[in-house]
Amino acid sequence: MSTSMATGSAQLDATAAPPRLSIAGDWTLAHYHALERAVAAIGTPLAADVAIDTNQLGALDTAGASLLAGLLGNERLSKLASTDPHLPTAQRALLQTVGTAMAGYQEPRRARRGNALTDLLARIGAAMENIYHQQVRLLGFIGLTLQTFAQTALRPRRWRVTSLVAHMEETGLDAVPIVALLTFMVGAVVAFLGSTVLADFGATIYTVDLVAFSFLREFGVLLTAILMAGRTASAFTAQIGSMKANEEIDAIRALGLDPMELLVLPRVLAMLAALPMLTFLAMIAGLVGGGLVCALVLDISPVMFINLVKSDIGVRNFLVGLAKAPVFAFLIAVIGCLEGFKVTGSAESVGEHTTSSVVQSIFVVILLDALAALFYMEMGW
Template identity: 60%
Template structure:
């Protein structure tokens, strides 16, 4: 009974190699059925050193397939095999084409060595990558800010679309729950600023101006800056983690499937809540910081709280309070937008949630300090 084609065995004429010390004569069938025997044969020849410096001869080559051609490329070298396939007379065209293709493929496996390490080129390459990443980040942030403003402009005239419950919950989370830590931190910083001012001004006999230093610094800078940095670390990370977890759980896809907008449903309540909470926290931070300075002045400099308030009322103009408070909504908007954007950028794993949470905190604090510096220079030039 003749076996089916799928069970036929290889040719009974296995390939072999004859050598006379200068030439390797390849003959027989080099096919997959004889692969173990041919592999052992090549290994023995390579161990004995019989193939070194020898040329090849394919004139007596029988049948060959891809496995056999790969063994020949390993024995003779891919370049030498390609040359023999072109120069051997009487070789069938299909075998010649197969040997060329296998030799080309085996030759491509020898990847070129990487160029020598150049620290200048590596530094410029890294710098270019960072600049490109920064450009992509700014472009995406500006696009998301535009989308948020468009959604805000569309929803504000339509009270029926307002998410009042989410808005009130976000105010409690971002404002009321953050009130104790903001008050405590600004109180302590106010005390430290008063100590430093008293120490420096004592040498000039002008310790009374410690009151001006504390009030001026907290009304213009420290009140809003400390509150914004605390919210950037506390609230922006919360926004990113919450939205990132929703994306991991495919809740954002479910919202879009229902025909709802994630920006309208999730971003706008958080942005509006931050824009209300941060000015209130800034006001509390200003009062708490000046209270810390007043406590130090009362204990160290014998300046009573009544005298402290009288100096503030007399010497500190209202514009300093307005400058500090006016920066709060801008900082709040940026912190909330960055936190939500990083949450939407989560790729779908717990590691990605952690990475983007860290990124949101770093970006928020950086943008707050950058804008505060620009605003300080602008107000100084304007005489405000």
């Protein structure tokens, strides 16, 4: 065996009997391009009666062994590695390993290029499947939340009163300014638009009914729920998600505590208590905003405004709007907590699931509000 750093070569002597292939020099990565040209010049496959001479073979690595596999074929390479007495043990093992690996190699199939329609349908299908799995997980989490509430309701020692009060302050009291301000301005806008449109029909007095109906039945609870979905659901997801990323939830379980009882239940109960109160505040603020516009633009005094509301708007409208608040509150809190538990452990995951909780909460609130409106209309309420 030669120990020189000469470039490897492969020469086929077709005049000999039998034909002889002489392999010499270093078959290494440094000489790969020259070796590749030499192998291409000989052509493959070799005849079965060609003898292989490796007496002058120098250094050998996996790059050179792969070229020999392409030149000789996997079976002949493995046979050469097991029968040639001139090859050192290390080179035999290398040729045997490369031959076995090349024998099991399959050319990967090229991915079929789909057209725009099939790609669109595939993305729609994947999105629908993802929505289905999300709803299944949401239903399971709702059941787990209700089970935890049933287990702790009759055990006062397990109530997390301090946590409940803290979350009520965070979700309810701290949200009062933004809810009151937003609904006040929306009430003013509704009254202004109503007075502008109804003036063409000489019915500006019905602006009072428009504001009262819209806020008592729809706008009060809907605007409040959307604000809480963007403000509180995201906060729940970020808080629980950060704990999940820092492995604090695993530590809670290691201490023998239930994360549902410790983290989820106080947030859900706080939202159930806060959202109806905020909804009532939103209704009042919307009526005040509409009453202010009526007083300034339509010369309808506050006393007249209140008397019209009392005479034209029944208590049923107020109860219909307020009845939706606990349902919205429960779903917003559950979705926010569930997305927090889905966080995998990075800041990016926290951001993604926070966004997802807001989008899901707003979508669910609007969908249920539309279904409730249809139901109330069919029931004549």
